[in-house]
Amino acid sequence: MAEALSFGCRLNAAESEAMRHLAERSGWAGALVVNTCAVTAEAEAQARQAIRRAARENPGRPILVTGCAAQIAPDTWAALPGVARVIGNGRKLDPMAWDAPPAPITVADPVVPAATAGTRAFLAVQQGCDHHCTFCVIPQGRGPSRGLPVAEAAREAAALAERHREIVLSGVDLASHPDLAGLIRAVLRAAPGLARLRLSSLDPAALDDRFWAVWAEEERLAPSLHLSIQHADDLVLKRMRRRHRHADLLALARRARDLRPGAALGGDLIAGFPTETEAQHAWLEAFIAEAGLAFLHVFPYSPRPGTPAARMPPTPVALRRDRAARLRAAGLRERARFLAGRLGAEEEVLMEGKGLGMTAHGAALRLSGAPDAPGTLLRARVTGTDGATLLGERV
Missing domain, CATH: 3.80.30.20 (tm_1862 like domain)
Structure with a gap:
């Protein structure tokens, strides 16, 4: 099964899941897809480290690199160990880019929607x-x-x-x-x-x-x-x-x-x-x-x-x-x-696993009692907070 590593924004996260499926359908079933970010030097360094580590731990596994950092400096990323292909941002959600010879890198292609699997898309x-x-x-x-x-x-x-x-x-x-x-x-x-x-x-x-x-x-x-x-x-x-x-x-x-x-x-x-x-x-x-x-x-x-x-x-x-x-x-x-300020309030909570969920405001809430399956939507009363997470009980 192909694997995807995403660095940077939520848009990258959405695209990475779609690219993982594209890679699997295009003959790259065991590949690692690395979706890079160029916002900070640290984000670029993390992606490079991940690529080198993957090449070291699993020699021969093809690594497919895309994203903003790869778009800006494709030759630099292509030279990293294990990298089989660099795909431009404009084509990374185009199925043809995954099983055809790579086209010239471009960024002006139309928007292609992509969504991740799980509790939220x-x-x-x-x-x-x-x-x-x-x-x-x-x-x-x-x-x-x-x-x-x-x-x-x-x-x-x-x-x-x-x-x-x-x-x-x-x-x-x-x-x-x-x-x-x-x-x-x-x-x-x-x-x-x-x-x-x-x-x-x-x-x-x-x-x-x-x-x-x-x-x-x-x-x-x-x-x-x-x-x-x-x-x-x-x-x-x-x-x-x-x-x-x-x-x-x-x-x-x-x-x-x-x-x-x-x-x-x-x-x-x-x-x-x-x-x-x-x-x-x-x-x-x-x-x-x-x-x-x-x-x-x-x-x-x-x-x-x-x-x-x-x-x-x-x-x-x-x-x-x-x-x-x-x-x-x-x-x-x-x-x-x-x-x-949410103490005593009733919140709509979308459960994400291990007893944790997210309120409509985007706050994490830990629910007392047996954990509900990810994707469960329920109402909870806020009973406390540890300063970073809400604590609650089912209504």
């Missing part, structure tokens, strides 16, 4: 990015923005809802889908039995009035938003070439909670961006509590070759790591505060 509805943030190489790895047609997304969602209780709409820049609001409504109409629809990371600057109407009206849309924030200091945001500012983020947080009280907010943050001062970092750290960000993905800044930020005066590596740790600690404090 990830449905890719958008690819690429038209923005050029100074720290990011993703446009090089994923190409221009393009969206899956709404009707096709609805058909895919209807099929997935027959086997899954939750679907996550994913994309490189999901909020840039040409009709995200219409897509959400179409998916929910096409899958009336779907318990929960969740969204992957969203660009704060791209959320329009149509989106907020959907957010307010669609009860099966999970009451949680994960935002591509990156920073909260206006000068740093300008140097990042982001399209939002501090005031915009606070207004967004207020609007989200005014329309859906108790909504959970989270975001991606970069620590130690070039030129970031201690005061600017402190501003970002304070913003976590100010906006109530309970679920964070924190990345120490990683210079990406060829990007404008890589030419800016760098923040020392040790300081980047220290600031990242401080942001994570602030995020954990905010998560503990959010979870404490």
